[in-house]
Every structure is written in structure tokens, then in C-alpha cells.
Amino acid sequence: MREKAKILDKEAISRALMRIAHEVMEKNKGIKDLCLIGMRTRGAYLAKRLGGCIEKIDQATVPVGILDITLYRDDLTLIAAQPIVHKTEIDFDITDKNVVLVDDVLYTGRTVRAALDALIDFGRPKSIQLAVLVDRGHRELPIRADYVGKNIPTAQNETVEVQLEEVDGRDEVVIVEK
Amino acid sequence: MAWTRKDLLGLEELSKEEIEFILATAASFKEVSTREIKKVPALRGKTVVNLFYEPSTRTRVSFEVAAKRLSADVINIATETSSVKKGETLIDTGRNIEALKADIIVVRHNCSGASAMLARHVGISVVNAGDGWHEHPTQALLDIFTLKEKLGRIEGLNVSIVGDIAHSRVARSNIWGLTKLGAKVTVCAPKTLIPPGIEQMGANVTNDIDEALRNADAVNVLRMQFERDETAVFPEQLEYFKRFGITEERLQKARKNIIVMHPGPINRGIEMSSEVADGVNSVILEQVTNGIAVRMSVLFLVAQARDNIKKNENIN
Numbered sequence: 001m002r003e004k005a006k007i008l009d010k011e012a013i014s015r016a017l018m019r020i021a022h023e024v025m026e027k028n029k030g031i032k033d034l035c036l037i038g039m040r041t042r043g044a045y046l047a048k049r050l051g052g053c054i055e056k057i058d059q060a061t062v063p064v065g066i067l068d069i070t071l072y073r074d075d076l077t078l079i080a081a082q083p084i085v086h087k088t089e090i091d092f093d094i095t096d097k098n099v100v101l102v103d104d105v106l107y108t109g110r111t112v113r114a115a116l117d118a119l120i121d122f123g124r125p126k127s128i129q130l131a132v133l134v135d136r137g138h139r140e141l142p143i144r145a146d147y148v149g150k151n152i153p154t155a156q157n158e159t160v161e162v163q164l165e166e167v168d169g170r171d172e173v174v175i176v177e178k
Numbered sequence: 179m180a181w182t183r184k185d186l187l188g189l190e191e192l193s194k195e196e197i198e199f200i201l202a203t204a205a206s207f208k209e210v211s212t213r214e215i216k217k218v219p220a221l222r223g224k225t226v227v228n229l230f231y232e233p234s235t236r237t238r239v240s241f242e243v244a245a246k247r248l249s250a251d252v253i254n255i256a257t258e259t260s261s262v263k264k265g266e267t268l269i270d271t272g273r274n275i276e277a278l279k280a281d282i283i284v285v286r287h288n289c290s291g292a293s294a295m296l297a298r299h300v301g302i303s304v305v306n307a308g309d310g311w312h313e314h315p316t317q318a319l320l321d322i323f324t325l326k327e328k329l330g331r332i333e334g335l336n337v338s339i340v341g342d343i344a345h346s347r348v349a350r351s352n353i354w355g356l357t358k359l360g361a362k363v364t365v366c367a368p369k370t371l372i373p374p375g376i377e378q379m380g381a382n383v384t385n386d387i388d389e390a391l392r393n394a395d396a397v398n399v400l401r402m403q404f405e406r407d408e409t410a411v412f413p414e415q416l417e418y419f420k421r422f423g424i425t426e427e428r429l430q431k432a433r434k435n436i437i438v439m440h441p442g443p444i445n446r447g448i449e450m451s452s453e454v455a456d457g458v459n460s461v462i463l464e465q466v467t468n469g470i471a472v473r474m475s476v477l478f479l480v481a482q483a484r485d486n487i488k489k490n491e492n493i494n
Contacts, residue, residue, distance in 0.1 A: 071220035072218065085475075
């Protein structure tokens with residue numbers, strides 16, 4: 001594993017989130033019926049931050065939930081290390097809401113596919129939109145993001161590592177070569 | 179840590195970390211039962227066979243509900259209406275179930291060690307739902323889960339187990355699990371129902387119910403299995419209630435927030451009074467709810483471990 005390039009630093013991450021917050025509010029014409037759901041682990045923190053950005057802009061809070069998609073994955077047995085099941089925490093009804101799903105990296109699209117299945121089990125949202133900090137390409141399913149922090153073209157043998165203050169002690173996005 | 183066991187046979191062989199891992203996973207599964215659609219696709223396409231050689235309603239139904247909430251297909255075999263009646267052995271029955279390409283056998287048997295023997299002879303997962311007087315691991319796990327949920331910890335707790343200790347797999351599994359997690363366990367029963375050697379498992383012994391309750395954070399009241407009474411070791415029912423039954427009056431002398439548990443079904447007026455069973459200290463129905471989460475956790479973990487074993491065999 002060799003660090004190849006630093007893509008985003010602390011300031012760039014917070015600027016990207018602030019821009020996404022504006023875009024979300026523009027597309028949904030404000031925050032009525034809006035809610036954010038972050039995918040564990042890092043998407044959950046990004047969703048919380050995005051909620052903070054919206055609050056700064058609009059002085060109003062949007063509900064933020066956390067989704068754990070371990071039980072919906074189609075590759076459960078392909079993962080070398082055993083995935084640990086964490087709690088899903090969505091304490092509001094998503095029916096007829098505009099749900100913005102938040103994740104750190106969009107890659108094959110399989111995680112998002114699983115998240116869509118999980119969300120549908122919780123209710124029938126008016127719409128589901130997708131916000132990601134990084135889109136690195138190589139999709140295997142017909143899925144795209146509505147809001148992207150940064151598009152980063154990558155090779156398959158590279159990984160994009162998103163590190164966040166809340167989990168990793170610092171904010172940065174780097175490309176690592178395997 | 180990673181869970182690597184394809185079977186769950188008892189708590190004796192588990193480490194503290196493994197027990198805590200099951201409980202942590204169960205805590206995540208608990209949320210699923212609060213949803214409007216109480217189902218996740220984690221075990222979709224897997225088949226769970228409930229093989230019960232003893233009558234059981236709550237454990238069987240709990241396993242069935244747990245498996246169904248994970249989207250597994252469930253088949254129930256009650257041995258009274260099966261080939262077991264024609265003399266088929268446990269191992270043959272197990273191998274036949276394996277040949278049907280089932281993935282998990284949940285087995286309840288009146289012989290101690292039956293589930294371990296079955297696990298040695300089949301490649302699919304075996305979960306012990308009670309074997310003789312030996313162990314009933316998922317019951318103890320749900321008891322411990324409930325305690326942890328109520329009191330925030332297990333370490334340092336005083337837990338008393340009252341009732342027929344000698345014939346109780348629930349007591350044994352609880353003693354293993356609780357002592358591994360650092361609780362102090364006291365067992366309380368008439369002398370005839372205390373098995374020899376129970377102290378070596380790490381439990382204190384008393385025949386005085388008031389002493390058992392005095393410093394207890396929780397009391398787990400076992401069912402008196404009068405239907406098993408063939409050896410005259412059982413006291414008369416009213417006599418038992420007088421000396422060992424949990425009553426409001428006895429609880430008055432215990433800690434105010436003492437937790438009262440019972441694995442069910444309750445004999446009201448024998449092990450405890452109705453007031454206690456339905457009282458503020460009782461968590462008996464919460465135990466039932468938590469049983470689903472714990473069993474979902476166990477089924478999920480053993481199924482995953484077996485899938486990993488199969489995958490590694492294919493690679494090598």
C-alpha cells in the first residue's frame with residue numbers, strides 16, 4: 001500500500017460539503033420533507049456534517065439517520081474480514097420524504113443498491129437522491145450520484161481512502177495504490 | 179474479533195470475547211423487530227431446520243421467528259410425527275437433513291451432549307436449543323443480554339439463580355456465561371436439587387432464599403419441572419412456594435431495583451407469585467423479545483462462519 005496522491009484536505013472537504021448542501025436545497029426547493037441518511041461508517045458522519053451545513057444556511061434542522069447495510073449486501077461471504085453488524089438508527093418516518101442518501105465513496109454501486117433495498121423496507125419515500133464525497137468510477141450497476149464532492153478517475157488497483165476527524169482523527173482523501 | 183464457529187453448542191467453550199460479540203451483534207438485530215417490515219435479507223436462500231425431540235413452544239417459535247426475520251426458510255420437525263418414531267438415529271436424521279441441503283439444524287434433545295454429537299457428524303451448522311441437563315446457550319445469552327440492557331454491564335453484578343439447579347441446562351449455561359463476563363453467581367435451591375460439583379463452575383450455593391436475594395442485582399427464577407418428578411427429589415409444590423417462592427414480601431427485603439427474570443413458562447404461585455411475575459421488577463416479557471434478537475445474531479453468525487469455511491475449502 002503506497003499513498004499516491006492527496007485529493008482533498010480538510011478545507012476542501014468542508015467546502016465540498018457546503019456546496020452539496022446548497023445543491024440539495026436548490027434541487028429540493030428548501031428543506032421541506034427533506035431528510036439525510038448516512039451509510040455507516042463514514043457516510044453517517046458526512047450526513048451529520050451535511051445536516052450542519054444546511055442548518056448554517058437555513059437555520060433549521062433536517063432529520064439525520066444512520067443506515068447499516070451489512071444485512072443487505074450481496075457480497076457478504078466474499079468479504080475476507082467478517083463484517084460486523086451495526087445498528088440502523090432512523091427514528092423518523094421516511095414515507096413521502098425526499099431522502100438524500102450519503103456515502104463517502106461511490107465505486108461499484110453495490111453498496112448503494114443494498115442501501116436502496118434497505119430504505120424501501122423502511123417506507124416509501126417520495127424520492128431517494130444520492131450524495132457522495134468522492135465518485136471514483138467503475139460502476140457495475142446502473143447507479144449514479146446526484147451530488148458529488150469530487151470526481152476522481154482511478155485505476156482498479158487503486159483505492160480511495162476517505163479519512164474523517166470523527167473516526168480517523170483527521171480530514172483527508174487520498175488515493176492509495178495496492 | 180471475527181466469529182469462526184459454525185456451531186453454537188454451549189457457553190462453556192466460548193471465550194468472553196465471543197460471548198460479547200454475539201451480544202453486540204444481537205443489539206444491532208434488535209432494531210429490525212421494531213420496523214414496520216420486520217425482515218432483512220441476510221439469510222435469504224438459507225434453510226433452517228428446527229429438530230425438536232422434546233416439546234417446546236417458546237424456544238421453537240423464537241427460533242422460527244428469528245430465522246424468518248432474516249429471510250431464511252424454516253422447516254419444523256417434531257419427532258413424534260417423524261421417522262424418529264420408526265427408529266431412525268439422531269445422526270441419520272441429521273445426515274438426511276444435510277442431504278436436503280439445509281444450512282442450519284436447531285436441535286433440542288433430552289440427552290446431554292446430543293447437539294455436540296450431531297455437530298461432529300454433519301458439515302452444516304448446529305445450534306443447541308437445549309440438550310438434556312447440559313446447556314441451553316441461547317436462553318442464557320438472552321438472559322445476559324436482558325441484564326446488560328437493563329443494568330449496563332455484567333461485570334461485578336450479583337446474580338442469583340433459584341430453582342431446580344440439578345436438572346437445569348438454563349442454570350448451567352447462565353453460570354458459564356455470567357462468570358466468564360465477571361458476574362458473581364449464587365445458586366439457591368432445596369438441597370436435593372443442588373447438583374454436586376456446582377461450586378467448581380464458580381457458583382456460590384445457598385439453601386436460604388432470603389440470603390440469595392439480599393445482595394442480588396438480579397434473580398433468575400427457574401421453572402420447577404414437576405413433570406420430570408420421578409425420583410422423589412422434588413418437594414411438595416406449596417411447600418416449595420413457602421420456602422423458595424419469590425413474593426412481594428421477600429422482594430421488600432431485597433434491593434429496590436432487583437431484576438426478576440424467568441425463562442418461562444411460569445408456574446404462578448409455585449416459583450413466584452403473580453404480583454411478582456407482573457410487577458415492576460419483572461423483565462420476563464422483555465426476555466422473550468430479546469430472545470429473537472439473540473437468536474437472529476446466533477443464526478447469522480454460524481451461517482456466515484460456515485460460508486467462510488466452505489469458501490476456504492474451495493480455495494485450498
